[in-house]
Amino acid sequence: MKIIADAGRCIGAGQCVMAADSVFDQDPATGEVVLLVARVPADEVDAVLDAVSTCPTGALATAED
Amino acid sequence: MTTETTRESRPAGGPAHEPRPLPLARPCPFTPPAELTDLRGRQPLSRIANPDGTTGWLVTDYALARKVLSDPRFSARQELMSSPLTDRAFEPAMPGGFLFMDPPEHTRYRKLLTGQFTVRRMRRLEARVEEVTGRQLARLRAQGPGADLVEHFALPIPSLMICELLGVPYEDHEFFQSRAVAIFRLVQDPEEASAAYAGLRTYLLGLVRRRREEPADDILSDLVSGGGLTDDELIGMALLLLLAGHETTANMIAMGTFALLSHPGQSALLREDPSLIDGAVEELLRYLSIMHVGLLRAALEDVELAGHVIEKGDTVTVSVAAANRDPEKFGPSEDLDITRPATGHVAFGHGIHQCLGQQLARIEMRIGINGLLREFPGLRLDVPVSEVPVRKDMGVLGVHRLPVTW
């Protein structure tokens, strides 16, 4: 599974980093979402799905590889 | 600055259902009005009568709440709205007051701040929050049993942290606290509230001018040097941070402690295993939903929603308290249960305005509440539950005082 992040919609609330901080980070200058990995590790799949559903602006989506 | 010119009262949605005012009466401090629960089951989008004579809408379920709060056809511009609480017209946002703006203005201001409030940046502040909390714990103890937890603990912590971020000198903190309290008494005393605003603005103008001369290591200095902002914009942003971050967090710490002390089983769980605190904070945010009146939006065009047409100009009140107890999302959730998965709650809002300071607020609640339980193993209320003065008259749910003993 891979993640698609639309930094243009991101408002830097950090829900994704709270859900999975080995997958998501925020740009220190702008607060916008940054992906730390290209593929979602198997043990982070649930956390990533949580991040996708709690993101307040719908900036995150997942796709099959 | 005219606000209400385009609105007039509209007949209610049918003779059989004369719209009623927003339900506000709580059966007990922790329980939202029963009418809200009832509406959520029957009619999650319903009509309410606003005091200015207009008929608005009330959202009481979780899915609809998220929909409205993330739909760009609903505006956050106050001057387009009717209040469900008072017939006074709202003013347009002050410059920099981006909570009450739509894109692109909202985006421009918020982006200048998001880098300062990232999860990682806030985690680096933890040591400072620990320090401030430690000092307040000592002050609370020094007051002796019977001390007021609000005055000596819950109010100072967020006040000190936000003043520190902004670069407000410590000796001016008391001035800020008293003004913030007055502003939240808006419904009761509009004149006192606007006098308090004026006092804060004058003070902040002085601070902004000082930072233009000699920048320091704080948010205000960053904004001064980087953003190309006017004095008025800087003051507006600083005021927004102060007012949004002060009483909210203070009330969460105080109400959160009140809720835990009233649920001895829950506080015992947390005392035994302090690592439950992350979940406990989310659950307290959900259970208390201190923005108890709800979040307001105005329709910018006709919007079809849940079988109704919300007309352009109509105000929608989104009940965060009702949404956060929606069984569709949270299961049976009238009770406080700190082990419940409560993430996804809308206590910080949803959509582009979702709380900018939420990571700071979480850290303050976590360190504050665990600190209290650790340092005061015998902590309990010093008055009967029914004598705790609950703030019913203000926009943010809380307690005026919380006398505790140990």
Ligand code: HEM
């Ligand atoms: C537990 C404490 C807090 C609660 C319950 C809370 C709640 C909220 C809510 C519900 C909103 C959205 C309002 C809307 O959509 O109409 C909001 C926005 C905001 N909050 Fe908080 N807040 C808290 C603490 C803080 C703190 C500590 C800060 C700052 C240091 C802060 C700064 C802001 C700002 C700047 C906004 C406006 C964001 C925007 O419009 O983009 N809040 N807060």
Ligand code: HEM
């Ligand atoms: C019609 C009246 C009332 C209703 C329907 C009602 C309902 C409720 C509900 C549903 C809970 C949640 C239980 C939980 O979270 O575990 C609760 C808790 C609580 N209520 Fe009320 N309440 C009422 C009156 C009052 C009054 C008058 C007070 C005192 C001022 C009060 C104080 C409390 C306290 C301290 C708790 C938490 C401790 C506990 O679970 O016993 N309630 N109430």
Ligand code: SF4
């Ligand atoms: S949760 Fe969404 S809005 Fe928040 S930082 Fe992550 S991507 Fe951005």
